[in-house]
Amino acid sequence: MASFWAKEVPATLLVAALLIWVMPMLIGTYTLTVLVIYGMLGFSLGLIWGFGGILCFGQAAFFGLGAYTYAIAAINIGDSTLPMLLAVLVPAGFAALLGAMMFYGRLTDVYLGVITLVVTLILFKFINSTAGPGYVIGKARLGGFNGIPGFQTLNVPGRPDVYIFGDPFYYFCAVLLLIVYLLVSWLLKSSFGRVAIGIRENETRVALMGYDVRARKTVLFSIGAAIAGLAGALFANWGEIVTPNLFSLGQSAEIIIWCIVGGLGTRVGPIVGAAGLAYLKFLLGQQSMIDNTLLTGIILVLFVLFLPKGLVPAVVSLWRISFGQRRSIRKHGARRIRSGSMGNG
Amino acid sequence: MDLVFVIIVEMLYAVASLVLISAGLAIVFGMMKIINLAHGEFMMMGGYATITAVKLGVNIFIAMLIITPLVVGLIGLVVERLVIRHLYGRLVATMLATWGLSLFFIGLATMIFGNTTTGISTPISGFTVGNYQVNGYNFFIILVAILLLGLMYAVLKGTRLGLIARGAMQRPDMAAALGYSPERIYMATFFCGAALSGLAGAILAPLVGLVPTSGGAYIAKAFITVIAGGPSLITGLMVSSGLFGFISQIFTFAVSPVIGEVALLLAAVVLLRLLPQGVTGKFFRGRM
Structure with missing residues (x-):
């Protein structure tokens, strides 16, 4: 925990500040904002799937619920x-109920x-069928x-006429993502996070050690939904419209693909996967030669077959092989020579 | 009296179409423990194969019952050889890979056929019962579903091939020790599953306007029918199709088609909560 506050937090803050500063020079902030939002959405599934072992096919349900x-x-x-607060609490509460049931x-x-x-399908079908004037919540049809x-x-708190949009909205989303990232990092370092990872590895063993697996899974599921709900609310602000497509199966599929491609069991992986693939999709959307869905499908199949661990772990291990390992081999080798000379002599 | 007749026909039709939709998935899941999320797209391709064949001048029944299952089965075979066989025994990986395949097929169909609705007219005309119009094609679907269940039962129970397949399903290692290659059995099973999906897509094609994303409408229903059915292949399929078809039709008549669909899905959630191993995990154990 000490090294978390002393090393990881400052390092994360530094890298994040650099990224938030540099990225708008490469990609327009309007596109960048949605990449950040998708990053948060990917992160929410990356948390419950990669660290809790809960494969949720309906993360889009919480995203859509947050937006609506x-x-x-x-x-x-x-x-x-x-x-904004409600958009976090409602999906979290819904997920707590659903999670408890499951x-x-x-x-x-x-x-x-x-x-x-x-x-997810029920929500999609239900929302899709609410076109009539009878479906009203308060003033909202x-x-x-x-x-x-x-x-x-989005507006400055207490002043409904001062809107936050454009560049400030990008910084708002990016800083929120950073805060969420740090909170989750802290959560995973805490005993709750360690037990969650234990549950992923061996549920029975953790249960036999006296932890209430069911309650812990429900809480983790609900935290994931809260993050997805926040992403949904931000998306609603970005798009200025919410449609039932937020709940669609295609959306759920995409979140899962982001996590697989980025790398499960890492915190950065799903964010990188989400932003990267969403940007790729944006670039591909500007050409019409090859269908977008076709490429997404090929990417998913190829990753499952050839790189099931995802990009980030692959890059990390490549890095270790080419840089980190050499140092440790040298150290290890030196020790062996010394011990060898002692043993043989 | 007329209304009762119409309702009974509609109910049987709902059950029969669930059986058709789920049969291919049930075989692949029951035999190989693989969830094929590209199942809906196999059905979609079945629909397109039929429509293409009919437009080329082939008799519609030949196109539906012979050409389409062969075409889709062969596509399934290629998919199994290229992708699925590397992933046996890894449930989540196969789910993700087949999901990728489903997106791939949607994209492919969009590129070939365009993102427009196509369709053919039903080959059997309707008739009236009292004040109600009944679709004659419904009877054809009910008939095909009954024949299909009968055929599956006969093949699995009565033939040597079925015996080997059932043996490999229970103990693949034992089947291998007796000289039957599980890999070849799996290959054949996947071919059959894909062919049945194609058949289902073909038979339902005249009833719906076909678009490349049509498969999505079927996959969820098929998925929950098979999972709720549980380990016994044919009994599970019959019981869960019967139950879900019945529930969705009651709510369709009482309220609206959308509520019917929602009721079906809710029933599935409740059922799985009560019987997590599916209906035949608890009742009718040891049947086929």
Whole structure:
């Protein structure tokens, strides 16, 4: 824990500040903002899947729920501060209920996948069918497949007429991602995080050691949903409209692909995977020769077959082989020579 | 009286279409413990194969029942050889790889056929019962579903091939020790599963407007039907299709089609919570 505060936090802050400063010179802030938001979304699944071992096929459900909560609350309240909070709390609460139902029922892998997938589909179908004027929450019409446009976007707390958009919104999102990243890093270093990783490795063993596996999984699931909800609220602010497509299976698939490509079990991996693939998709969207979905599919298949650990772990091990290892070999070699001379002599 | 008849036909039709949709996935999952998330896209390709064949002047029944299963089965075979066989025994990896394949096929179909709705008309005309119009094609679907279940039962129970397949399903190591290569059995099984998916897509093609993303509408239903069915292949398929078809039709008639779909999905969630091993994990144990 001491090295976390002394080394990791300053290092992270430094790298993040550098990135936040440099990136707008390479990519326009409008695109960059959505990359940051997707990074946060990827990070949320990377946390519960990579560190908790919970493969959620419906992370998009929490993303969409966050976005819709924000939009509906913003129309009704008119100031963005409370809606932002609600957009984090509602998905977290929903996930806590859903998680409790699944984990206390001892559902695992495939069955977990089915239930999360089905819940996402239910939300998608339900929201899609709410086009009629009867579906109203407060002042907000749900609008069915047309979505909800024209809600209050992010403003300075307490001053609904001072909007945060453009470059300041980019910095706002980036700093939020940094805060979330640091909080999760701290969580993983704490005993809760260590037990969560233990559960991923061997659930029975952790249960036999006296930890309540079900409660811990539920809490972790709910934290992941809260982060996804926050990303959803930011996305709603970025797009200035929310549509049922946020809940779609395609969206869920993309989040999973980001995590696989970036690297599971790392914190940076899903963020890099999400931002990288989303940018690739943006670039590919400007040409029409090859279909976008086709390429996404090929990327996923190739990664599962040839690089199942993902990019970031692969790069890290490559780095170790070419730089880190040499030093340790030299050290190791020196020690061996000394011990060898002692043993043989 | 007429209404009762219509409702019964609609219910049987709902059950039969669930059986058709899920059969291919059930075989692949039951035999090989692989969740094929590209199942919906196999159905979509089945639909396109049928429509293409019909437009080339082939009789629609030949196109649906013979050409399409062969074409889609062969595509499945290629997929199995190139991708799936490297991933046996890794459940999550196969799910992800087949999800990638499904996106690949959607993209491919979009590039070939364009992102527009295509369709063919139903080959069997409807008739009236009292004040109600009944779609004659529904009876064809019910018939095919019954024949399909019968055929699956006969092959698995009555033939030597079925015996080997069931043996390999229970103990692949034992089957291998007796000289039957599990790899070849798996290959054949995947071919059959893909062919059945293609058949289902072909038979449902006249009822829906086909777009490259059509597969997504089926995969979730097929997925939950198979999982809720549990380990016994045919009994599980029948029980869960019957249950879900019944529930969704009741709510469709009582409220609306959308609520029917939502009720089906909710029923699946509740069922899995109560019986995590599927219906046949608890009841009808040891049946096929």
